Amino acid sequence: MEKLVRRVTRVERSGDAKVIYKSEEDDEEIPHFHRLEQSVRHMLKAQLLAAQEAYQRHIESADKGGNAWLQDAPRNFMKARRKALKEMRNASPFELKKDDED
Numbered sequence: 001m002e003k004l005v006r007r008v009t010r011v012e013r014s015g016d017a018k019v020i021y022k023s024e025e026d027d028e029e030i031p032h033f034h035r036l037e038q039s040v041r042h043m044l045k046a047q048l049l050a051a052q053e054a055y056q057r058h059i060e061s062a063d064k065g066g067n068a069w070l071q072d073a074p075r076n077f078m079k080a081r082r083k084a085l086k087e088m089r090n091a092s093p094f095e096l097k098k099d100d101e102d
Contacts, residue, residue, distance in 0.1 A: 042091030
Protein backbone atom coordinates (compact mmCIF):
# COMPACT_ATOMS: atom_id res chain seq x y z
CA MET A 1 0.00 0.00 0.00
CA GLU A 2 2.86 2.36 0.67
CA LYS A 3 3.85 2.42 -2.99
CA LEU A 4 0.30 3.20 -4.05
CA VAL A 5 -0.34 5.98 -1.55
CA ARG A 6 1.96 8.99 -1.42
CA ARG A 7 0.03 11.10 1.03
CA VAL A 8 -3.18 10.97 3.09
CA THR A 9 -4.75 14.28 4.06
CA ARG A 10 -7.62 14.75 6.50
CA VAL A 11 -9.87 17.73 5.79
CA GLU A 12 -12.12 18.89 8.58
CA ARG A 13 -15.41 20.77 8.29
CA SER A 14 -13.75 23.99 9.29
CA GLY A 15 -11.59 23.74 6.18
CA ASP A 16 -8.41 22.86 8.02
CA ALA A 17 -6.33 20.16 6.38
CA LYS A 18 -3.77 17.97 8.08
CA VAL A 19 -1.40 15.50 6.43
CA ILE A 20 -1.77 12.22 8.30
CA TYR A 21 0.57 10.06 6.22
CA LYS A 22 3.35 10.95 3.82
CA SER A 23 5.48 8.43 1.98
CA GLU A 24 9.11 8.25 3.06
CA GLU A 25 10.34 7.75 -0.49
CA ASP A 26 11.53 10.78 -2.35
CA ASP A 27 8.97 11.96 -4.84
CA GLU A 28 10.46 11.24 -8.21
CA GLU A 29 10.29 14.15 -10.57
CA ILE A 30 7.92 13.08 -13.30
CA PRO A 31 8.44 15.12 -16.44
CA HIS A 32 5.32 16.87 -17.59
CA PHE A 33 4.79 16.25 -21.25
CA HIS A 34 1.41 17.97 -21.48
CA ARG A 35 2.58 20.54 -24.04
CA LEU A 36 4.32 17.88 -26.14
CA GLU A 37 1.27 15.63 -26.07
CA GLN A 38 -0.92 18.57 -27.02
CA SER A 39 1.37 19.40 -29.95
CA VAL A 40 1.33 15.80 -31.17
CA ARG A 41 -2.45 15.77 -30.94
CA HIS A 42 -2.65 18.98 -33.00
CA MET A 43 -0.27 17.58 -35.63
CA LEU A 44 -2.38 14.43 -35.94
CA LYS A 45 -5.49 16.56 -36.19
CA ALA A 46 -3.84 18.61 -38.95
CA GLN A 47 -2.92 15.45 -40.84
CA LEU A 48 -6.48 14.20 -40.54
CA LEU A 49 -7.73 17.55 -41.78
CA ALA A 50 -5.38 17.36 -44.78
CA ALA A 51 -6.57 13.86 -45.64
CA GLN A 52 -10.22 14.86 -45.38
CA GLU A 53 -9.63 17.98 -47.47
CA ALA A 54 -7.72 16.07 -50.16
CA TYR A 55 -10.43 13.40 -50.27
CA GLN A 56 -13.22 15.98 -50.56
CA ARG A 57 -11.38 17.82 -53.34
CA HIS A 58 -10.78 14.53 -55.15
CA ILE A 59 -14.48 13.66 -54.98
CA GLU A 60 -15.41 17.08 -56.38
CA SER A 61 -12.87 16.72 -59.20
CA ALA A 62 -14.08 13.20 -60.03
CA ASP A 63 -17.67 14.46 -60.19
CA LYS A 64 -16.65 16.78 -63.04
CA GLY A 65 -16.20 13.67 -65.16
CA GLY A 66 -13.47 12.45 -67.45
CA ASN A 67 -9.89 12.89 -66.35
CA ALA A 68 -10.52 16.12 -64.44
CA TRP A 69 -9.49 14.44 -61.20
CA LEU A 70 -6.09 13.65 -62.72
CA GLN A 71 -5.50 17.22 -63.81
CA ASP A 72 -6.72 18.65 -60.48
CA ALA A 73 -4.76 16.22 -58.28
CA PRO A 74 -1.56 18.28 -57.81
CA ARG A 75 -3.52 21.45 -57.01
CA ASN A 76 -5.86 19.55 -54.70
CA PHE A 77 -2.94 18.07 -52.73
CA MET A 78 -1.18 21.42 -52.47
CA LYS A 79 -4.31 23.13 -51.16
CA ALA A 80 -4.96 20.33 -48.67
CA ARG A 81 -1.34 20.47 -47.49
CA ARG A 82 -1.53 24.26 -47.12
CA LYS A 83 -4.65 23.92 -44.99
CA ALA A 84 -2.93 21.34 -42.76
CA LEU A 85 0.17 23.51 -42.36
CA LYS A 86 -2.02 26.43 -41.35
CA GLU A 87 -3.66 24.24 -38.73
CA MET A 88 -0.24 23.13 -37.42
CA ARG A 89 0.99 26.71 -37.29
CA ASN A 90 -2.02 27.68 -35.20
CA ALA A 91 -1.23 24.86 -32.77
CA SER A 92 2.48 25.64 -32.37
CA PRO A 93 3.62 25.34 -28.73
CA PHE A 94 6.02 28.25 -29.21
CA GLU A 95 3.34 30.64 -30.35
CA LEU A 96 3.21 33.90 -28.43
CA LYS A 97 -0.21 34.20 -26.87
CA LYS A 98 -1.83 37.46 -25.75
CA ASP A 99 -1.44 36.48 -22.08
CA ASP A 100 2.35 36.07 -22.57
CA GLU A 101 2.89 39.56 -23.99
CA ASP A 102 2.92 41.29 -20.59
